[in-house]
Amino acid sequence: MTDNHPRVVLDVENLQVQYPTALGDIVACRNVSLQVYRGEILGLVGESGCGKSTLAMAIMRLIQPPGRIVQGRVVLEGTDLLSLKEGRLRQMRWQQIALIPQGAMSSLNPVMRIGEQIADGMRAHGVEQSRGQMDNRVLDLLAAVGLPRSVHNMYPHELSGGMKQRVCIAMAISLHPSLIIADEPTSALDVVVQRLVIQTLMEIRQRLNVSMLLIGHDMGLQAQLVDRIAVMYAGRIMEVAPVEEIFDSPLHPYTRLLVESIPSIKERKPLRVTEGLMLDLRDPPPGCAFQLRCGQTSEICRSIEPPLLQVAPEHYVACHFC
Amino acid sequence: MSQALLDVKKVTKAFGNGLLKSQDRVVALDSVDLSIPHEPATIVAVAGESGSGKTTLAKLVLGFTKPTAGQILFAGQDVADLRGAQLIEYRRQVQAIFQDPYEVFNPFYRVNHVFDQVIKHFQLADKGDDPEEAVKTALNMTGLRPEDVLGKYPHQLSGGQRQRIMIARALMLRPRLILADEPVSMIDASLRAMILEILQRMRNEQSISFLYITHDLSTAYQISDKIYILYRGWIVEQGDTARVIENPQHPYLQLLIDSVPIPDPSQRWDSAISLGGAVDGREATGCPFYSRCPARTRRCLTKRPSLRPIEGEDHQVRCYL
Numbered sequence: 001m002t003d004n005h006p007r008v009v010l011d012v013e014n015l016q017v018q019y020p021t022a023l024g025d026i027v028a029c030r031n032v033s034l035q036v037y038r039g040e041i042l043g044l045v046g047e048s049g050c051g052k053s054t055l056a057m058a059i060m061r062l063i064q065p066p067g068r069i070v071q072g073r074v075v076l077e078g079t080d081l082l083s084l085k086e087g088r089l090r091q092m093r094w095q096q097i098a099l100i101p102q103g104a105m106s107s108l109n110p111v112m113r114i115g116e117q118i119a120d121g122m123r124a125h126g127v128e129q130s131r132g133q134m135d136n137r138v139l140d141l142l143a144a145v146g147l148p149r150s151v152h153n154m155y156p157h158e159l160s161g162g163m164k165q166r167v168c169i170a171m172a173i174s175l176h177p178s179l180i181i182a183d184e185p186t187s188a189l190d191v192v193v194q195r196l197v198i199q200t201l202m203e204i205r206q207r208l209n210v211s212m213l214l215i216g217h218d219m220g221l222q223a224q225l226v227d228r229i230a231v232m233y234a235g236r237i238m239e240v241a242p243v244e245e246i247f248d249s250p251l252h253p254y255t256r257l258l259v260e261s262i263p264s265i266k267e268r269k270p271l272r273v274t275e276g277l278m279l280d281l282r283d284p285p286p287g288c289a290f291q292l293r294c295g296q297t298s299e300i301c302r303s304i305e306p307p308l309l310q311v312a313p314e315h316y317v318a319c320h321f322c
Numbered sequence: 323m324s325q326a327l328l329d330v331k332k333v334t335k336a337f338g339n340g341l342l343k344s345q346d347r348v349v350a351l352d353s354v355d356l357s358i359p360h361e362p363a364t365i366v367a368v369a370g371e372s373g374s375g376k377t378t379l380a381k382l383v384l385g386f387t388k389p390t391a392g393q394i395l396f397a398g399q400d401v402a403d404l405r406g407a408q409l410i411e412y413r414r415q416v417q418a419i420f421q422d423p424y425e426v427f428n429p430f431y432r433v434n435h436v437f438d439q440v441i442k443h444f445q446l447a448d449k450g451d452d453p454e455e456a457v458k459t460a461l462n463m464t465g466l467r468p469e470d471v472l473g474k475y476p477h478q479l480s481g482g483q484r485q486r487i488m489i490a491r492a493l494m495l496r497p498r499l500i501l502a503d504e505p506v507s508m509i510d511a512s513l514r515a516m517i518l519e520i521l522q523r524m525r526n527e528q529s530i531s532f533l534y535i536t537h538d539l540s541t542a543y544q545i546s547d548k549i550y551i552l553y554r555g556w557i558v559e560q561g562d563t564a565r566v567i568e569n570p571q572h573p574y575l576q577l578l579i580d581s582v583p584i585p586d587p588s589q590r591w592d593s594a595i596s597l598g599g600a601v602d603g604r605e606a607t608g609c610p611f612y613s614r615c616p617a618r619t620r621r622c623l624t625k626r627p628s629l630r631p632i633e634g635e636d637h638q639v640r641c642y643l
Contacts, residue, residue, distance in 0.1 A: 190537060192578065194583075220583035220584060247585060261514065262511070262585045263544045265543055274516065275465075
């Protein structure tokens, strides 16, 4: 852990990730810049295919060829991850930055007991301790995520979905990283269990002061957990703002659409229907990525891509009319 | 009293009878009563989490499996007795759309294939309808332009478009009832309203009723007329959707509603919840929610409550409170 405590834990600058295809390169992340502050939870929302998972993988430098990062910097605790050699990068992964990928709970080793898997993960990243000390550490981790001690000796198939997900969270915090990236951590879970997992993340953040990047598409969940939200569309960041401002006064037309699309459990209202026209990511039209769905476009939107600009303290929007 | 369109009467579905010990017997649905009237066309929601039995209910209504006890009547006829031409007619009148708008397509065929199959199986060409016109009309009803989707492969279309094609396929047969099993849970949030609006329009304009099976209480609340809440094979609360959701009586439904994240950062969950006592094995007698219920009493453990109505409203709850 670094001891200079800058305010920014993760600084992503002008990141561009591309995948070649037979008919042209798909730009999955286009000129993406964002920052995660120390001790905060930053939400990253957008629909499927918008590039949010690609961004998570790029930050961890886990993009598989033929995909590649073509430009940009990913600075974690003052170190540019993109310039590191593999050995040093492996050290930083898990110790400084941990990822809970989508479908993590299905990726637990089915033939290994939970305690052993957690210990194994730590040993693989250089932790050398006696059996007894390791067991204690694992039990502490299980307690930190609200799981009973008995889970230590269980196999994944004996656990419910929510319990498996909390095991994944325990693994992610095992080496006290500064930043955890959680990609859709509750998507396959029932609503009551979902609340439990989100509460676990809240407690972890409070007790360990770890920063988080929470990737998802459920705006309701984001409202319950995060401090700021970054909205992504077609590989680009469209808006970044404190969570209250995203819900009270969303500026970007896409953000407004996302907020208005949340079905309420409190009152019945007419459905807000929009047409979803897919942008061809290999051959996007010039100008704003959202022009096909916006409904408020003019000439400038169709020719010049709007830059992400600050419009208020901590509030950034990429739109010619915001 | 007029016959219902669909009448699920005291249906129980159990797995693992015979040689297995009674503890190994899994009762997926227990004495479930549910009905959809002939008219008006109604959207009936069945809401429950995993393990509630909702998937089993879907399979029973579609005739993929038979009840262990009880009956499923469609327009007065027992679905389990249908054979031959009657069964084909049932399959025409009761259509389905499912959760995964990709899985249902054969990726090697253009999407036209799903329509061709329906035309062939139900012999629509022989019955005097122009099948091509029927396909175009059905697509238009879902807001798709035939020229935008016909001739394409499934991977060339979005999830929302594929789901609308499946709805169009169902509509082509002019069914009385469509069973929709989590039709929007794999569709992006901003596009869900579009699909749900189609279901409402089909109810209003084509008089098609829906059995909307979901774990998402919010969408069930927004579009359904009636709702049944399933918990571990039991209906625990039912009635007019607005009444049930706005005035929930059963502790389980209250817990479910409280767990729906409110999209307002100023209204965050304040108290932590726990999942209560370990839920291992079914309680042989008594209420299925006993081990997790904050308001349980002795009586709840000894005798299972029956559904009782709430003062003159279309609202019933299975609870002693």
